[in-house]
Amino acid sequence: MPRQTSATAAENRILVLIGSGRARSRRELAENLGLSASTISQHVQSLIARGLVTEGGTTTSSGGRRPRELRLVGSTGFIGAIDLGGGHARLGIVRRGGGIAGTSEVPVDLATGAENVIAELSRELLALAGRLGLDGSLAGAGIALPGPVDLRHRTVESPSRMPGWSGRDVGALLGDALGVPSVIENDANAMALGEHFARSPRAQHSVTVKAGTAIGAGVLVDGQIHRGATGAAGDITHTRVTAAGDTPCSCGNRGCLETVSSGAALVRELRAKQYDVTRTADVLALVRDADPVATTLVRTAGRHLGEVLCAVVNFFNPNVIYLGGALSTLEPYVSAIRSQIYEGAHPLMTRDLAIERSTLGADANIVGVARLVEEALLREATSDPHRAAWS
Numbered sequence: 348m349p350r351q352t353s354a355t356a357a358e359n360r361i362l363v364l365i366g367s368g369r370a371r372s373r374r375e376l377a378e379n380l381g382l383s384a385s386t387i388s389q390h391v392q393s394l395i396a397r398g399l400v401t402e403g404g405t406t407t408s409s410g411g412r413r414p415r416e417l418r419l420v421g422s423t424g425f426i427g428a429i430d431l432g433g434g435h436a437r438l439g440i441v442r443r444g445g446g447i448a449g450t451s452e453v454p455v456d457l458a459t460g461a462e463n464v465i466a467e468l469s470r471e472l473l474a475l476a477g478r479l480g481l482d483g484s485l486a487g488a489g490i491a492l493p494g495p496v497d498l499r500h501r502t503v504e505s506p507s508r509m510p511g512w513s514g515r516d517v518g519a520l521l522g523d524a525l526g527v528p529s530v531i532e533n534d535a536n537a538m539a540l541g542e543h544f545a546r547s548p549r550a551q552h553s554v555t556v557k558a559g560t561a562i563g564a565g566v567l568v569d570g571q572i573h574r575g576a577t578g579a580a581g582d583i584t585h586t587r588v589t590a591a592g593d594t595p596c597s598c599g600n601r602g603c604l605e606t607v608s609s610g611a612a613l614v615r616e617l618r619a620k621q622y623d624v625t626r627t628a629d630v631l632a633l634v635r636d637a638d639p640v641a642t643t644l645v646r647t648a649g650r651h652l653g654e655v656l657c658a659v660v661n662f663f664n665p666n667v668i669y670l671g672g673a674l675s676t677l678e679p680y681v682s683a684i685r686s687q688i689y690e691g692a693h694p695l696m697t698r699d700l701a702i703e704r705s706t707l708g709a710d711a712n713i714v715g716v717a718r719l720v721e722e723a724l725l726r727e728a729t730s731d732p733h734r735a736a737w738s
C-alpha cells in the first residue's frame with residue numbers, strides 16, 4: 348500500500364524534526380518538508396492521537412499569530428555522546444530536542460583494549476553529567492569510532508590502530524557500563540550526519556570529508572547515511588592516485604590517497620625535509636606561521652584530495668561537500684580542494700554545488716552521534732517493525 352508507506356515515512360520525518368528541535372510548529376514542519384499545511388496538520392493530528400506528540404504553549408516565533416509548540420511525548424533527559432579518536436576522546440552531554448549541554452576531552456590509549464577504554468570513557472561521561480547536574484537522566488548513549496563499523500555485530504574493524512578491539516561488541520560494552528541503550532557509528536558517518544543536521548535540510552545529498560591525520564568521508568543520500576554493501580561507503584582514502592607512486596600505505600596497498608593527502612603523509616614529507624614534526628598539529632602550526640615549504644606541501648595535498656573528489660562529485664552529484672577535520676582549518680588546503688573540483692568536475696555537477704567548511708568543528712561527531720541515539724529512541728517509541736531500534 349504505497350499511500351500508507353508514504354504517510355509513515357512523512358510521520359517519521361516529522362518525529363525526527365520535532366525531536367531534534369529543528370521544527371517546533373506546524374509551519375516549521377511544512378517549511379522543512381515542503382508539504383502543504385493541511386497535509387502536515389493531518390499527520391500531526393494522527394501523531395497526537397497516537398500519543399507520540401503533544402502540543403504545548405506558544406513558541407516565540409516572530410510576527411503574526413504565534414504557533415503552538417509541538418513536543419515529543421516522553422522526550423526528556425539527555426544523551427551521552429563519545430567521539431573516540433586516536434589519542435583522545437571528546438565527550439558530550441546533549442539535551443533531547445536541543446543543543447549540547449557540555450563537553451570535555453580526555454586522553455585515551457586505544458591499545459589498552461575495548462573493555463578498559465569504554466569503561467574509562469563511561470566513567471568520564473557520567474562525571475561530566477554529574478558536573479552539569481544531570482546525573483540519572485541519561486536516556487541513551489552512542490560512540491563514534493575511528494574505523495569501519497559493522498553495525499550488525501556492533502564491532503569496529505581497525506586492527507592496525509585498535510589492537511584488542513576486533514570482534515568486541517562496543518555497543519554492548521557502552522550500554523552495560525552506562526545502563527542505557529546505545530549505538531555505535533563510524534566517525535566520518537557521524538560527522539556527516541552532524542553537519543547535515545546543523546545545515547539546510549534541503550541539502551539532502553552530501554559528502555562530508557574528514558581530513559586529519561587520516562582521511563575519511565561520510566555519504567548522505569536523501570538525508571540518510573549511505574553505508575554500501577559492506578559498510579565501507581565513503582572510504583576514499585585508499586583510492587590510488589598517480590602522484591603517490593609506490594608509497595606504501597597502512598592498508599597494505601601502494602599509492603593510496605592517504606599517502607599524499609593526510610596529516611600523517613604531511614608529517615612524513617616534512618620529516619624527510621628535516622623538519623622537527625611528529626603530529627598533524629605540528630603541520631598546522633607551520634602553515635599558520637606561513638612556512639613556505641609546509642604551505643606548498645599542504646596545497647599539493649589538497650589538490651590530490653580534490654582530484655579524487657572530482658570523480659566522487661561526477662558520480663554522485665551532491666548538493667554540498669562539507670570539509671571537516673584538522674586540515675580543513677587550513678585555507679591553502681581548502682582552496683586547493685575547491686579549485687580542483689570546480690576546474691575538474693562536470694559543469695552540470697558544480698553549477699549548484701556548495702563546498703563548505705564544517706561549522707560544528709570538533710562537535711560535529713557529538714551532534715551526529717546524538718542524532719543517531721535520538722532516532723533509535725524514536726524507533727523504540729514508535730516501535731517501527733521494519734528495523735530493530737538499537738542496532
Ligand SMILES: [Zn+2]
Binds near residue numbers: 584596597598600603
Ligand atoms: Zn591504502
